[in-house]
Amino acid sequence: MTIAVGDKLPEATLLVMGDDGPQGVALGDKLTGRKVAIFGLPGAYTGTCTTAHVPSFIAAMDGLKAKGVDEVVCISVNDPFVMKAWGDDTGALAAGITMLGDAESAFTKAIGMNFSAGPVGFVDRSKRYAMLVEDGVVKILNEEPGPGQCEVSAGQTLLAQMD
Numbered sequence: 549m550t551i552a553v554g555d556k557l558p559e560a561t562l563l564v565m566g567d568d569g570p571q572g573v574a575l576g577d578k579l580t581g582r583k584v585a586i587f588g589l590p591g592a593y594t595g596t597c598t599t600a601h602v603p604s605f606i607a608a609m610d611g612l613k614a615k616g617v618d619e620v621v622c623i624s625v626n627d628p629f630v631m632k633a634w635g636d637d638t639g640a641l642a643a644g645i646t647m648l649g650d651a652e653s654a655f656t657k658a659i660g661m662n663f664s665a666g667p668v669g670f671v672d673r674s675k676r677y678a679m680l681v682e683d684g685v686v687k688i689l690n691e692e693p694g695p696g697q698c699e700v701s702a703g704q705t706l707l708a709q710m711d
Contacts, residue, residue, distance in 0.1 A: 550660030550691075556684050560655035562623065565632035569694040573648060579684040580691070582618040585706060586681055588661055588674040590628045590695050592634035594637065600698035602678065606643040608703030615710045617680075620703075621646045625653045625673045650674070678706045683706075 551557065560575040562600060580595060587605060589597040605612075605620055609690040612620060624631060628649040635641035653672035656662045661675045676692040688709050690700045699705065 549555055549688055551679075551689065553686050553689050555576065555686050558655070558658045560650075560658065562650055562655060563631075564630040564646070564648055572709075576684065578621065578646075579681055581683055583616050584681045585612055585617050585620045585623070585678065585703075586623060587676075587678040587701060587703070587706075588623045588671060589657065589676050590663075591672045592625070592630045593637075596676070596696050597624070598626050598634075598638060600651055601701065602638045602640050602645070604698065605645060605703035606639060608707045609643050609645070611707045612654045612703070612710075615707065619646055620644065622650050623650050623655065623674065625650050625656055627651045632650060643661040650676060660689070665695070676701045678703070680706060680710060 554585050561572045562575055563570050564573050589601050608613050626649050631649045633649040635647035638645060650656050653662055656674045661677055662672045663707055664671050678690045679686050680688040692701045
């Protein structure tokens, strides 16, 4: 089942690169009592993800913060080493975006956003989406119709939908 507006996000432990190596991050701890923008994408260093999706959230960051967003989180089915390097290379980390790896695709599968495209090496990767979550509950959900598109799930689109 795909997550929907009004649903509570499932518990999940994602990975971040800490000072001493990979560390688990309980997603619920990031969401409780907070307003969080989450965007998911097929993979670090892939075309649209690097040239459009991450930059759209960097560009929208000030506006999202002005509308009360406590944190912006990028989730991809990659390991935390790759997420850190990609966050550094794109400027996402410098912009304040939290880069979390869903290395086993557990969270992505739990919210029904997984897909596979074997010919390009994608197995249980994440569809492209963006959501606004308040206290763990999905308030806005934007899923792209195709993996190479980034309009519905762009940071500016999410920003424009917020009150």
